[in-house]
Amino acid sequence: MSRKRRQSKTHQTTPAAQQNAESRGSAGGKLFCRLFLLTAAFLAGGAVMIIELAGNRVLAPWYGNTMYTWTGLIGVILVSISSGYYLGGYLADRRPDYRMMAHLLTLSAILTLLIPALQSAVVESLGDMDVVTGPIAATFVLFAVPGCLLASVSPFAVRLVSLLSEDRKVGVSAGSVGMAGTLGSVVGTFATGFVLVPHLPLRVIFLVTGGLLATLALCGYLLFWPRTRTNPSLAALLVLPSVVSGILGGLSGEDLPANVVHERNTFYHRIRVVENPYDGGRTRRTLWLDTTIEGGQLVGSRENPEEHAYQRYWELARLFAPQLKRGVFLGGGAYAMPEALLDAFPEAELDVVEVDPAVVEIGRDYFRVDEYAGRLHPIAADARRFLRMADGRYDLVFGDAYAGIKCIPPHLITREFFELVSNRLNEGGVFIMNIAAAPTGPNSVVFQSALATINEVFPHQCVFASEPENLDWEQNLFIVAAHHDLRIDDLLDRNFEPNDPDLQLLAGYVRPVRLDLSLARVFTDEQNPVEYLVAKTLRGG
DSSP states (O other), rough: OOOHHHHHHHHHHHHHHHHHHHHHHHTTTTHHHHHHHHHHHHHHHHHHHHHHHHHHHHHHHOOOOHHHHHHHHEEEHHHHHEEEEEHHHHHHHOOSSSHHHHHHHHHHHHHHHHHHHHHHHHHHHHHSOOOOHHHHHHHHHHHHHHHHHHHHHHHHHHHHEEEHHHTHHHHHHHHHHHHHHHHHHHHHHHHIIIIHHHHOOOOHHHHHHHHHHHHHHHHHHHHHHHHHHOHHHHHHHHHHHHHHHHHHHHHHHHOTTTTTTEEEEEESSSEEEEEEEEEEGGGEEEEEEEEEEEEEEEEEEEEOOOGGGGGGGGGHHHHHHOOEEEEEEOTTSSSSSHHHHHHHOOOOOOEESOOOOOHHHHHHHHOOGGGGGTTEEEEEEHHHHHHHHOOOOOEEEEEOOOTTOOOOGGGGSSSSHHHHHHEEEEEEEEEEEEEEESSSSOHHHHHHHHHHHTTOOOEEEEESSTTTTTTSSEEEEEEEEESOOHHHHHHHSSOOOTTTTHHHHHTTOOGGOOOOTTTTTOOHHHOOOOHHHHHHHHOOO
């Protein structure tokens, strides 16, 4: 009886082995099969990285392009990859044939193609979640399942490659498939960061990726399933309907609102230029980077829109750097402040440093940058790197760079950065920094820490608030710092006409006795929790 059972068991495993043998023979031999499997591992590895990197651009408009968005995205993707490895190994032990590989590729393709169709509904429904839990939830819904299925391809391919040598070269099989998958991840990473995101709409990136996966799945059906070889339409029926529906859903996407005159996705931001009616039949043009407004102008006018009242604080340069000849803005936004400063100082020149080259282009096309040719020098570079390599010194350094919601890039708010700024100032030069925060109260820790860190480098500072009557509110705060006495008392004692703009500007001065530094931390390159602190305030904690 035991012999019969063993024979029966052997007989049950024979069909799978026969299918694999038939597939190897009909596909042109072991070399061809190995090539197909390595290609599948390569493409799956690349697709995971494309989904991850392009996925950040899906999430950033809602949660900001911050450490928390990346942390939630990477963490969920890693969990899905781990799950996929187990799933692939489990399926490979139960049914190690090429049809199952084609099924995995088909499902991966379909779910990748559906991302553009689903993303608007998903991020809108989850958009009110905070900057910590929101990226985790949105990543789980949009990207976790395709990531899991794509990760299952590699262990499944290891099993099939090993069967080609009758399990005599398991190590070589695992190594070759792992190498192919890793190389695919490298290519997917470089392609997404350097080519796809800067030059293609997000929906096209997902559609192209899903299309490549679907094409490979279709080849698998045609090459390794006898019934599809005799009836190719069956293979098409297995793949094409779902693929077509995914493509149509992705292409439908979301229509741009009528007031959006330009939109572009870059590696750094989703950029939108928005136009809205303004008083007197005029038009207000606003620059959005992800979820935040980065400034605006009135079309055909030098007047500062009331909605962007904080932009008038460039005038602090008139009070504290009256002999300005050369300055630099770190972060240009909609270029309203540097352009207004150049209007006030006809002989001055300004460098304006923006990390995203697309913001420089948009400044030329929509925000009058070319009208200041020869005096305004837009530069696409990281602000800290630019200062480190810059020639000469400045009378004014104006820090106005942001990454994400109310978050200054961490490397631009440390003691080492402020020391670099100090080294780039002329004698008598001043540093002005714009911070979106509350100056007092439980949510003031970011401002307090910035002021305390600046105090480590510059012995003289003064603070101006856009809403000085409500110091517990989050608002735009401007820290003026220098190595010389700023003589703020002399400015306050001057006799001004009631409508003098300098008097209105000085009304925002916050006396030191109103400031509390009990929550302050000194930020350094070694320890700098600014993103954590911003996220904590945004969550109300």
